[in-house]
Amino acid sequence: MAPHTVAIDDLVVQTQNLHRSFDGRTILDGLNLRIARGEFVALLGRSGSGKSTFLKALAELDHEVTGSGRLDVPENRSVVFQDARLLPWLRVLENVTLGLTGADDAGRRMLREVGLTGRERSWPVELSGGEQQRVALARSLVREPELLLADEPFGALDALTRIRMHALLKELCARHRPAVLLVTHDVDEAISLADRVLVLEQGTFVEDLSIDLPAPRQPDNPRFGQLRRHLLTKLGVATH
Amino acid sequence: MTLIATDDFKPTTAAAPAAPLVRARRGGRVRLGPGPAIPFGMQLGSLLLVASWVIGSGLGLIDPRIFSAPWTVADAFRQLIADGRLQEHFGVSAWRAVSGLVIGVAIGTVLAVIAGLSRLGEALIDGPIQIKRAVPTLALIPLLMLWFGIGEQMKIITIVLAVIVPIYIHTHNALRGIDNRYVELSETLNLPRWTFIRQVVLPGALPGFLLGLRFAVTLCWVSLVVVEQVNATSGLGYMINLARTYGQTEIIIAGIVVYAVLGLVSDAAVRFVERRALTWRRTLSQ
Numbered sequence: 001m002a003p004h005t006v007a008i009d010d011l012v013v014q015t016q017n018l019h020r021s022f023d024g025r026t027i028l029d030g031l032n033l034r035i036a037r038g039e040f041v042a043l044l045g046r047s048g049s050g051k052s053t054f055l056k057a058l059a060e061l062d063h064e065v066t067g068s069g070r071l072d073v074p075e076n077r078s079v080v081f082q083d084a085r086l087l088p089w090l091r092v093l094e095n096v097t098l099g100l101t102g103a104d105d106a107g108r109r110m111l112r113e114v115g116l117t118g119r120e121r122s123w124p125v126e127l128s129g130g131e132q133q134r135v136a137l138a139r140s141l142v143r144e145p146e147l148l149l150a151d152e153p154f155g156a157l158d159a160l161t162r163i164r165m166h167a168l169l170k171e172l173c174a175r176h177r178p179a180v181l182l183v184t185h186d187v188d189e190a191i192s193l194a195d196r197v198l199v200l201e202q203g204t205f206v207e208d209l210s211i212d213l214p215a216p217r218q219p220d221n222p223r224f225g226q227l228r229r230h231l232l233t234k235l236g237v238a239t240h
Numbered sequence: 241m242t243l244i245a246t247d248d249f250k251p252t253t254a255a256a257p258a259a260p261l262v263r264a265r266r267g268g269r270v271r272l273g274p275g276p277a278i279p280f281g282m283q284l285g286s287l288l289l290v291a292s293w294v295i296g297s298g299l300g301l302i303d304p305r306i307f308s309a310p311w312t313v314a315d316a317f318r319q320l321i322a323d324g325r326l327q328e329h330f331g332v333s334a335w336r337a338v339s340g341l342v343i344g345v346a347i348g349t350v351l352a353v354i355a356g357l358s359r360l361g362e363a364l365i366d367g368p369i370q371i372k373r374a375v376p377t378l379a380l381i382p383l384l385m386l387w388f389g390i391g392e393q394m395k396i397i398t399i400v401l402a403v404i405v406p407i408y409i410h411t412h413n414a415l416r417g418i419d420n421r422y423v424e425l426s427e428t429l430n431l432p433r434w435t436f437i438r439q440v441v442l443p444g445a446l447p448g449f450l451l452g453l454r455f456a457v458t459l460c461w462v463s464l465v466v467v468e469q470v471n472a473t474s475g476l477g478y479m480i481n482l483a484r485t486y487g488q489t490e491i492i493i494a495g496i497v498v499y500a501v502l503g504l505v506s507d508a509a510v511r512f513v514e515r516r517a518l519t520w521r522r523t524l525s526q
Contacts, residue, residue, distance in 0.1 A: 099435055
């Protein structure tokens with residue numbers, strides 16, 4: 001595992017010996033993680049590896065789970081879920097600015113950034129899956145979060161839409177510079193988006209890898225293939 | 241198994257082109273939704289009913305002593321309006337119904353929200369409401385008369401008690417049915433409790449509330465009829481009761497027609513509100 005050294009005052013997330021268990025079954029087994037300001041971290045793991053539990057812990061949404069350990073996360077964080085989770089009875093702009101006051105202009109600007117100008121007054125049900133997820137992104141980013149937690153945000157989208165969303169997310173993160181923890185099971189997605197990839201296996205990190213690929217990260221780059229094979233092996237998938 | 245290639249092989253269906261194996265339905269695939277709306281389709285059954293009344297009376301098939309002819313009822317209406325009796329009784333009845341409905345809806349909604357958002361609230365409120373639901377409101381009238389006398393207070397309280405139940409039941413049910421994912425989302429957005437109630441809980445429970453409101457409106461008229469016939473000196477029920485004493489079938493029917501129109505109009509009003517308030521939904525009925 002590559003060690004990560006970051007100046008303490010530049011840390012956005014810090015967990016120490018984080019344990020979580022559910023019904024007596026250990027899900028997270030002493031996780032240590034530091035995420036620096038503006039860092040894009042992807043968390044890979046098979047289903048049941050505990051990656052969603054970890055994200056819920058960071059979002060402090062795990063009311064019914066017992067656990068211990070130190071957890072420092074910024075107050076100003078937002079979550080993008082696998083489903084867009086828009087309130088169907090609020091129009092698009094109202095969904096973006098939900099819970100904020102006087103944020104209409106910021107909401108409109110954010111909708112322009114995700115390419116949804118002119119859809120402010122639409123109902124969520126009138127949007128396609130990809131558009132709904134873009135609204136969810138706008139809702140998260142309009143809060144200018146220090147930490148963006150994304151739980152397989154593109155898992156429910158079709159392949160073409162997913163590629164477009166990758167580009168959009170990359171562009172938005174470059175502009176707004178939140179620290180990002182992207183939970184995914186898609187190795188290509190992790191490599192093409194993240195500065196750093198973690199692999200979670202049975203509640204512990206088994207890999208912490210900096211992605212040293214130059215800017216247009218194309219899957220036909222030989223280094224891309226190498227990283228891909230390496231991560232797939234770590235995930236227990238045999239590759240040839 | 242051996243396959244023998246023959247030059248004269250043809251698919252069997254090609255041999256009998258005139259007789260398709262499966263008869264195609266007109267329009268192709270089976271449609272599972274109710275289909276497009278028939279213009280004025282909702283009024284069709286009611287119009288048939290009224291038409292049979294008109295025709296039956298005109299042909300002398302309906303004895304006017306049992307059921308007055310439509311024109312006799314129309315005459316009765318004209319007279320009741322001319323001497324101001326209908327307006328007066330209608331005003332009194334409407335006042336009772338509306339105040340009972342408004343108070344009942346407010347109480348029912350507040351109770352549902354409290355029971356829906358707090359376990360303690362549910363533990364304290366739900367039981368009594370279920371007991372109240374099991375007891376017909378009309379069975380409470382003797383008790384209410386002993387407690388509140390026979391005046392307006394007793395009448396409005398009876399209506400309130402009847403209205404609370406459907407509003408509570410349906411709103412509470414809808415509140416409990418709000419997707420937990422929205423609650424999770426609200427937590428991640430750090431919504432203050434009041435914003436959560438206003439933006440998530442109440443709109444989420446609105447479909448249930450409106451369904452409850454439709455039942456409540458109907459129940460409110462039903463209770464009104466009963467309290468006005470038990471003991472009253474004014475109101476539509478009193479007017480009808482008086483007509484019974486004098487054997488004036490046409491006034492009884494006129495009163496019933498007013499009740500029917502009131503019931504239909506208020507139900508239509510609630511459905512109108514429903515359509516306006518729930519434009520975000522796409523359902524089978526659209």
